Amino acid sequence: AQKVTQAQTEISVVEKEDVTLDCVYETRDTTYYLFWYKQPPSGELVFLIRRNSFDEQNEISGRYSWNFQKSTSSFNFTITASQVVDSAVYFCALGDNAGNMLTFGGGTRLMVKP
Amino acid sequence: DTGVSQDPRHKITKRGQNVTFRCDPISEHNRLYWYRQTLGQGPEFLTYFQNEAQLEKSRLLSDRFSAERPKGSFSTLEIQRTEQGDSAMYLCASSLGVGEQFFGPGTRLTVL
Numbered sequence: 001a002q003k004v005t006q007a008q009t010e011i012s013v014v015e016k017e018d019v020t021l022d023c024v025y026e027t028r029d030t031t032y033y034l035f036w037y038k039q040p041p042s043g044e045l046v047f048l049i050r051r052n053s054f055d056e057q058n059e060i061s062g063r064y065s066w067n068f069q070k071s072t073s074s075f076n077f078t079i080t081a082s083q084v085v086d087s088a089v090y091f092c093a094l095g096d097n098a099g100n101m102l103t104f105g106g107g108t109r110l111m112v113k114p
Numbered sequence: 115d116t117g118v119s120q121d122p123r124h125k126i127t128k129r130g131q132n133v134t135f136r137c138d139p140i141s142e143h144n145r146l147y148w149y150r151q152t153l154g155q156g157p158e159f160l161t162y163f164q165n166e167a168q169l170e171k172s173r174l175l176s177d178r179f180s181a182e183r184p185k186g187s188f189s190t191l192e193i194q195r196t197e198q199g200d201s202a203m204y205l206c207a208s209s210l211g212v213g214e215q216f217f218g219p220g221t222r223l224t225v226l
Contacts, residue, residue: 004156035214045157045205045217091156099212100145101170104156 002027004094004105012111013082021077021108023092029053033095034068034075035102040088050095051075082112116140118218120206126224127196134192135221139208146189147215148181149205157205163189196225 003026013019025034036048049059051068059066063080079086089109093102119138127133139146145164149157160179161171165186174180178196183189193200203222207215 033212037217043203044219045207047214047216050214093156099209100147100162101159101173102147102149102157102215103159106154107156 002029002032002094002096002103004092004103006090006092006105006108008108009106010109010111012113015084015112015114016081017112018078018080019082019110019112021079021090021092021110023075023077023105025073025075025092025094027094029097031097033099035093035095036066036075036077037091037093037104038088039091039107045091048077050099079110082110084112084114086110087112118206118208118216120204120218120221122221123219124222124224126226128226129198130195132192132194133196133223134190135204135206135223136188136190137206137208137218138188139206140210140216143208143210143216144186145209145211145215146183147207147209148189148191149207149217150175151203151205151220153202160191193223196223198225201225 005024032053034051038046065078067076089107091104091107093104121136147162148160151157161181163183178194181191203220205220207217209215
């Protein structure tokens with residue numbers, strides 16, 4: 001069975017602080033996909049990133065960066081210089097070997113205060 | 115607007131009634147997914163289609179839930195004999211093959 005754990009249910013930071021959201025996953029598949037989605041107060045899930053299990057390169061996109069470590073089954077997400085607009089619930093998800101059925105973690109609510 | 119659309123956005127029904135939700139995927143996307151999200155939780159996978167074929171339906175929550183995608187375009191999710199426990203946000207997503215899944219705004223169901 002696949003499982004995603006986001007141990008941090010809620011994080012509060014002050015604007016401009018860096019923040020890391022943790023994600024730990026469990027799977028028996030050798031090929032799998034990892035995702036991060038953002039769910040702002042408006043409610044619609046916004047895709048942020050997808051990585052496959054064979055690509056362990058870290059990725060940076062503007063203020064966002066992702067650290068994939070297969071050895072620890074983790075796929076952590078860092079926001080640098082956080083902004084109030086980053087306030088949202090962030091979900092980590094694990095896709096099966098065909099990338100179809102996503103198993104989501106419970107989400108981390110990030111509050112960025114001015 | 116070329117994103118995933120869902121209709122209705124909100125549905126209030128009485129226990130025991132049947133409800134049907136519609137999802138229109140991004141036009142060139144051949145895969146369509148249904149998820150359910152309850153308050154404070156992450157989305158939970160229900161079923162998915164590749165074109166008109168329903169390739170996974172074992173995760174549908176009970177035999178009261180069914181989904182169709184008759185022409186490989188839009189899809190419907192039906193819940194028969196609704197129960198209060200069915201109250202949730204029902205999300206639809208689409209993708210082009212094994213690509214990132216783009217989600218619609220969801221249909222919020224309230225069962226009284």
